Structure formats: structure tokens, C-alpha cells
Amino acid sequence: MLDTDFFRRWMTAAADAVGREAGRLTELDSAIGDADHGINMQRGFTAVTAALEKDAPDTPGAVLTLSGRQLISTVGGASGPLYGTLLRRAGKALGDDPEVSPAQLGEALRAGIAAVAQLGGAKAGDKTMLDALEPAAAALDESFAAARAAAEEGALATVPMLARKGRASYLGERSIGHQDPGATSSALLIAALEEVAR
Ligand code: ADP
Ligand code: MG
Ligand code: MG
Numbered sequence: 347m348l349d350t351d352f353f354r355r356w357m358t359a360a361a362d363a364v365g366r367e368a369g370r371l372t373e374l375d376s377a378i379g380d381a382d383h384g385i386n387m388q389r390g391f392t393a394v395t396a397a398l399e400k401d402a403p404d405t406p407g408a409v410l411t412l413s414g415r416q417l418i419s420t421v422g423g424a425s426g427p428l429y430g431t432l433l434r435r436a437g438k439a440l441g442d443d444p445e446v447s448p449a450q451l452g453e454a455l456r457a458g459i460a461a462v463a464q465l466g467g468a469k470a471g472d473k474t475m476l477d478a479l480e481p482a483a484a485a486l487d488e489s490f491a492a493a494r495a496a497a498e499e500g501a502l503a504t505v506p507m508l509a510r511k512g513r514a515s516y517l518g519e520r521s522i523g524h525q526d527p528g529a530t531s532s533a534l535l536i537a538a539l540e541e542v543a544r
Contacts, residue, residue, distance in 0.1 A: 406437075
């Protein structure tokens with residue numbers, strides 16, 4: 347079972363990964379966006395770790411909803427409300443259970459992903475974060491390692507895609523040949539999950 351501390355460690359590991367890879371995320375966003383994805387994610391996850399220290403949420407669901415709220419309120423870019431919705435909706439799905447199973451987490455993430463798709467109007471193949479998140483959530487029923495591999499593969503698979511949502515879509519055909527920044531940060535978040543589960 348996964349307890350509150352597991353979820354706190356996941357968010358902390360995600361913040362570390364985003365901090366480490368901020369330069370790369372911004373570089374990817376400079377090719378097909380406005381060169382701020384690393385900065386956006388870093389600002390958001392710095393606020394997440396600060397809020398988790400300050401408020402000490404006491405259930406897995408509360409860790410995710412608090413984290414989601416921080417992303418929505420601190421990140422100006424599209425990714426803030428989208429990731430914020432993912433975590434808030436997933437947190438809500440976990441309810442106030444003190445411990446949850448990996449299967450419950452998978453179910454909760456799929457609910458969060460559906461909310462992201464509804465908010466942003468994107469679907470698989472549109473070259474967005476969903477291209478990493480959807481296969482990862484599906485693979486989570488198998489194992490954390492399978493989810494990580496699926497997210498990383500999903501992020502790589504965005505390279506030949508034509509962007510149909512977000513800023514990259516303004517580039518049309520010129521978006522082809524570049525990895526999507528949001529799919530890349532999603533792979534980091536899932537890799538952080540696999541790290542804390544190991
Ligand atoms: P902005 O584009 O506002 O500067 P970011 O650079 O932080 O925001 O985030 C860009 C990422 O957000 C993209 O790489 C993509 O993965 C994701 N994204 C943008 N629009 C959507 C959408 N409508 N649905 C899902 N993901 C999206
Ligand atoms: Mg951007
Ligand atoms: Mg921006």
C-alpha cells in the first residue's frame with residue numbers, strides 16, 4: 347500500500363527532477379514554444395514542496411490536491427492549470443483513504459488524465475503531455491517500471507507528431523521533428539514515481 351509519506355516523497359522527487367532538467371525542458375520549449383516550460387515547472391514544483399512542508403497534508407489524496415492547487419496558482423503557462431487539474435482530480439479520486447493501492451493510484455491518474463483532456467481539448471497523438479501520461483497510466487496496472495518505460499517511450503513518440511494543441515500547434519508542420527516539452531516533463535513525473543516506489 348502507498349501511504350501519505352510515499353506521495354510526499356513522489357512530489358519531492360518530481361521537484362528534484364524538474365529542477366535538474368529545467369534547462370532541457372526550456373530548450374525543448376524554445377524549439378516549438380516560448381522557452382519557458384522548465385521555468386514554469388520549476389516555479390510550480392518549488393511552490394508544491396514549500397506548501398507540503400507548511401501544510402503537512404495527512405492523506406495521499408490531500409497531498410495531490412494541495413500540489414495541484416499550487417501548480418494552478420503559481421504557473422502562468424498552459425502547463426500549470428493542466429498539471430494542476432491532473433493532480434487535483436487524481437487527489438479527489440483517492441478520497442481520504444490513509445493508504446491506497448497501486449491500482450487505486452492508476453485509476454485516480456486515469457480520472458485526472460480525463461480531466462486534462464477535457465480542459466485542454468487534446469487527445470492522444472496531438473503531441474502533448476497526454477502522449478506520455480496516457481500510456482503510463484495504462485501501464486501502471488502492470489508495474490511502476492512499466493509505467494516509467496511507457497511514459498519515456500510516449501515522450502519520444504511525440505518527435506514525429508504534428509502538434510494540434512497549445513503553442514506548438516501555431517507552427518504547423520514545423521512542429522514535426524521536435525520532442526514535446528510537456529510530454530517530456532510528464533515522463534519526469536512518472537520516473538519520479540518509479541524512483542520512490544523502488
Ligand atoms: P505555455 O505553452 O503556455 O508556455 P508551457 O510551456 O509550460 O506552457 O507548457 C507547454 C506544454 O503544455 C506543451 O508542451 C504541451 O505538452 C502542454 N499543452 C499545451 N496545451 C495543451 C493542451 N491543450 N492539452 C494538453 N497539453 C497541452
Ligand atoms: Mg511555454
Ligand atoms: Mg508560456
